[in-house]
Amino acid sequence: MNTVSVNENPFGRKLVLACLLPILLVNIVAFMVPVLNLAAMSFRAASSTGSLEEGITVSTWLGLFGDGYYWSMVGRTVWFGILITIITLLLSYPLALFVSRREGSLKAFLVVVCISPLLISAVVRTYGWMVILGDQGVLPSLIRASGFTPPRLINNETGVIIGMVEILMPYMILSLLSGFGKLDATLEQAAGTLGARPFTVFRRVVLPLSLPGILLGCLLCFVLAVSSFITPKMLAGGRVSLLATEIYDQAIVTLNWPLAACLSVLILVVFGAALVLYGRLSKIVE
Amino acid sequence: MAKHSRRQVLVLGAAGAAGLAMPWVSRAHAQERRITVAAYSGIFEDIYKKTVIEPFMKANPSIRVNYVGFPTSAQNLGTLRAQKAAPQLDVCILDMVVAKAGANENLYKAVTPDVLPVMKQLVPTALIEGMPGPAVTFDNVAMIYSPKKFASAPTSWKELWNKAHAGRITLDAPPNAVGMGFTFVANKLAGGTDYRDYSKGIKLLGEMAPLVQSWEPKPDCYASVTSGNADLSVGYNARIQTFSRQTPDRIAASIPDEGSVFQINTINLVNNAPQQDAALEFMAYALSAQTQATFTEALPYAPTNRDAPLSPEALARTAVTPERMSKMINIDWLEVAKFRDAITEQWRRNVLTRS
Amino acid sequence: MYLKVDSLEKRYGAFDPSVSNLSFSLAQGELLGLLGPSGCGKTTTLRMISGMVAATSGRILVGGHDVTGLPTYRRNMGVMFQSYALFPHMTVAENVAFGLEMRKHSKHEIAKRVESALAMVRLNGVGDRKPRQLSGGQQQRVALARALVFEPDILLLDEPLSNLDAKLRDDMRNEIREIQQRLRMTTIFVTHDQTEAMAICDRIVVMNKGRLEQIGTPHEIYETPATPMVADFVGRINRLKGTWRSDGAIDINGSMTIRASRPGARGAPVLVMVRPHRIGLVASGSAIPSAEHENVLAGTIRQVTYIGDTLQYSVEAAGARILVEKATTSAGDPFQSGAEVLLHWSEQDTLTFAADGER
Numbered sequence A: 001m002n003t004v005s006v007n008e009n010p011f012g013r014k015l016v017l018a019c020l021l022p023i024l025l026v027n028i029v030a031f032m033v034p035v036l037n038l039a040a041m042s043f044r045a046a047s048s049t050g051s052l053e054e055g056i057t058v059s060t061w062l063g064l065f066g067d068g069y070y071w072s073m074v075g076r077t078v079w080f081g082i083l084i085t086i087i088t089l090l091l092s093y094p095l096a097l098f099v100s101r102r103e104g105s106l107k108a109f110l111v112v113v114c115i116s117p118l119l120i121s122a123v124v125r126t127y128g129w130m131v132i133l134g135d136q137g138v139l140p141s142l143i144r145a146s147g148f149t150p151p152r153l154i155n156n157e158t159g160v161i162i163g164m165v166e167i168l169m170p171y172m173i174l175s176l177l178s179g180f181g182k183l184d185a186t187l188e189q190a191a192g193t194l195g196a197r198p199f200t201v202f203r204r205v206v207l208p209l210s211l212p213g214i215l216l217g218c219l220l221c222f223v224l225a226v227s228s229f230i231t232p233k234m235l236a237g238g239r240v241s242l243l244a245t246e247i248y249d250q251a252i253v254t255l256n257w258p259l260a261a262c263l264s265v266l267i268l269v270v271f272g273a274a275l276v277l278y279g280r281l282s283k284i285v286e
Numbered sequence B: 001m002a003k004h005s006r007r008q009v010l011v012l013g014a015a016g017a018a019g020l021a022m023p024w025v026s027r028a029h030a031q032e033r034r035i036t037v038a039a040y041s042g043i044f045e046d047i048y049k050k051t052v053i054e055p056f057m058k059a060n061p062s063i064r065v066n067y068v069g070f071p072t073s074a075q076n077l078g079t080l081r082a083q084k085a086a087p088q089l090d091v092c093i094l095d096m097v098v099a100k101a102g103a104n105e106n107l108y109k110a111v112t113p114d115v116l117p118v119m120k121q122l123v124p125t126a127l128i129e130g131m132p133g134p135a136v137t138f139d140n141v142a143m144i145y146s147p148k149k150f151a152s153a154p155t156s157w158k159e160l161w162n163k164a165h166a167g168r169i170t171l172d173a174p175p176n177a178v179g180m181g182f183t184f185v186a187n188k189l190a191g192g193t194d195y196r197d198y199s200k201g202i203k204l205l206g207e208m209a210p211l212v213q214s215w216e217p218k219p220d221c222y223a224s225v226t227s228g229n230a231d232l233s234v235g236y237n238a239r240i241q242t243f244s245r246q247t248p249d250r251i252a253a254s255i256p257d258e259g260s261v262f263q264i265n266t267i268n269l270v271n272n273a274p275q276q277d278a279a280l281e282f283m284a285y286a287l288s289a290q291t292q293a294t295f296t297e298a299l300p301y302a303p304t305n306r307d308a309p310l311s312p313e314a315l316a317r318t319a320v321t322p323e324r325m326s327k328m329i330n331i332d333w334l335e336v337a338k339f340r341d342a343i344t345e346q347w348r349r350n351v352l353t354r355s
Numbered sequence C: 001m002y003l004k005v006d007s008l009e010k011r012y013g014a015f016d017p018s019v020s021n022l023s024f025s026l027a028q029g030e031l032l033g034l035l036g037p038s039g040c041g042k043t044t045t046l047r048m049i050s051g052m053v054a055a056t057s058g059r060i061l062v063g064g065h066d067v068t069g070l071p072t073y074r075r076n077m078g079v080m081f082q083s084y085a086l087f088p089h090m091t092v093a094e095n096v097a098f099g100l101e102m103r104k105h106s107k108h109e110i111a112k113r114v115e116s117a118l119a120m121v122r123l124n125g126v127g128d129r130k131p132r133q134l135s136g137g138q139q140q141r142v143a144l145a146r147a148l149v150f151e152p153d154i155l156l157l158d159e160p161l162s163n164l165d166a167k168l169r170d171d172m173r174n175e176i177r178e179i180q181q182r183l184r185m186t187t188i189f190v191t192h193d194q195t196e197a198m199a200i201c202d203r204i205v206v207m208n209k210g211r212l213e214q215i216g217t218p219h220e221i222y223e224t225p226a227t228p229m230v231a232d233f234v235g236r237i238n239r240l241k242g243t244w245r246s247d248g249a250i251d252i253n254g255s256m257t258i259r260a261s262r263p264g265a266r267g268a269p270v271l272v273m274v275r276p277h278r279i280g281l282v283a284s285g286s287a288i289p290s291a292e293h294e295n296v297l298a299g300t301i302r303q304v305t306y307i308g309d310t311l312q313y314s315v316e317a318a319g320a321r322i323l324v325e326k327a328t329t330s331a332g333d334p335f336q337s338g339a340e341v342l343l344h345w346s347e348q349d350t351l352t353f354a355a356d357g358e359r
């Protein structure tokens, strides 16, 4: 409908273009240029000491593709991204549903409560987790006090997952809430009158109608999970190496910028794949 | 109207620029030169400012020094690399291995005793072949321990393999430089004689791996012991000593009998630095015997100036006492730089996987 | 009685009750109309009966069993929502099939019944579309098909025809009545439209402000409304305010005398109501047939409005405006504006209510 009216009115079309131009320029400058720079950097040569050398080479790329280590890292990164996203979804969904069913100021308050962690930096929240999960931390102490031997909750994969899930939950909850627009209590009641039990109502009505929100939240959390490095670095104790942390190490510690650039391009490819998948799935859902 | 005013602004701007460039326009400005020194942040920054920068500015009122601190040498180099076309830094103090990478990219200008006569007073090991600037501090890898958990200071690196400390050990794994240096310590412990063949060291580290709590303690290895999260760790001597002075009951340093490896910071003049002469004046001051001694008294980095008048206590806190010197593992870090990635790789495959 | 609503009350928060002290009952297979102005609590009543909202107090009985606490899905009531409440992610056919699926009918059976239900609401061939690809009236019919298709014991229809054109509305109305009678479904039919209610309902409940105003057959509701509100709601009506005289007649402003079939207490204020089409109209000076029990008034026609099947005359008589309706004929208007006329109506057609609202 909208596009038709824009096409019919030449003035409208020009206006739309004029309005789009600034954001287009900003995008080109702020997004495309750095990405192209990154791509160019991945073809620079680096010496063993980390110094950049003149000329272009594909050796970094060849080395990357030839090394199974990086392939398994990509695999692990994607797997962690998926795992973290799924756990985040499972924990956020009931909360988001609960909040979306409240009304008025209570709802506004609950939304603020859910997203208030975003007001605190991820670093601080991750330190919080170090205090809670650390060997002398609150949780292991509690477990010990109740007579069990606590499992290692930090400096390993478990720690990364716990921390990331908590960091990402506000984003997931926000996406879910924004995607719950089609949910309507009347529809659930209608299903009830037709004889559907509560779980069937959930499966046949609530879940399908919240799929757009779920997809959006999953895309967002996956991308954030794959690209975040601060929390994994702080909670992994060096035991989990993911693409983003490796990029950090290569760029900041080893100073191998070409390799860091290659890995960044690789991460962009992963994001691209996630976006394509998202596009496909949302078409199916709608 | 708009055009007119823009032209006026341009004219004004040009006049302003000329004012900065032409000494006779403003005498006060003409006399003041500003240089920027890039080095470490944190405790190094605090003490370096107090013992070197501020006295220098007092001695040279016409020069203002701006200090920029970086958490790692790599970030120090990365910043300069990004400014290659128009550097904003004049002097960079950073780890020699990282400095070498910058030297290969022509980011630093080589200095000679002709332009920096104080270099003649430095110990021979401070003048490194192929490096653009001389060494300014020596440090060494040392053991961090929690005094509460040890009746007396542990004197052997073997303590890190003691199962009693399972889960209470932290260690920064390579590519971190401490982990890199500790590889050679482990290699020596395992009977290795040449640091270039470090396979024995890797094997021994693999045996230690199950005891390690974190391979990347946060915020750092020193805090992991100070906070009580760990009992043993490995770090740089000067920093451990300093933290130990602040909280003696929580953290202490030990330079074990088996010896250790040096860490060397060099001081480098930036190529095309905005204020070359002032920068050289600062470098001369930083390397002078008195400055080196003052800094070492405050922060136990060993001096590189052989004439530095050190107190015996200050000397004892460093690794350059005669008996310690004899046990140090001799390492050419520039040689190490060539197989740095391979060491990291070995760690990943054979050490980290075992914990 | 099959469905019994007993002293039902619903309060939303601290507001005045949306429904209060509501009691009525339906025999099996009866079609009850629920009539009342907007916001009077019709939908709320249906929602309580179907279990979608809990009653604040009161009971609902089906076949003698108290179902007040029973969840919706166990009540086996077909509900058609005022807002349709079609599932947007399902096709029309899937929407209609939903209730059958929940009752575990075979695929074949479901397909058959969905098809005939869609045919009943004149929607063959749109089964594969999504609800948003249908017009409002089409969606409404899908909702109707969905509520009917599984042949529930009790059918609750909330304004099922509000969005249809007059022709389709009549068709659907008769269709609903036919199915309802054939399957003997006990049905409540909510509407604002009194004609619709009169046309198909066995009995009608008129509600106002959450309370039951009157319950009765369409004839009772129309001919002997219990309150002025009911009289007003079920058709156009003239209102006059007066006082009872000692002779059983009513005095209006001292300028008009009206007789009613049942006299009231002397001196009491009274509200007189007369339906416009029950008033006869003759030219001034003509003879009035059976004048004995007739009220007769002289007046002047002030306005004539032609609305197709009726002519509306606004007549000024004894200082009041009285509306009179006559069926049109091909002969054209017998009276013009300004004509002097006589109005007459029988005592039986004179509805009187105590001025505070009671009869």
Ligand SMILES: Nc1ncnc2c1ncn2[C@@H]1O[C@H](COP(=O)(O)OP(=O)(O)OP(=O)(O)O)[C@@H](O)[C@H]1O
Pocket: C012, C015, C018, C036, C037, C038, C039, C040, C041, C042, C043, C044, C045, C082, C192
């Ligand atoms: N969820 C609610 N919260 C508060 N008040 C409500 C709620 N639902 C309905 N009401 C109030 O209850 C009263 C009755 O509403 P109801 O929907 O039953 O009216 P209705 O008779 O169906 O009207 P209509 O003919 O316009 O559909 C109204 O005053 C309405 O404002």
Ligand SMILES: [Mg+2]
Pocket: C042, C043, C044, C082, C158
């Ligand atoms: Mg309603």
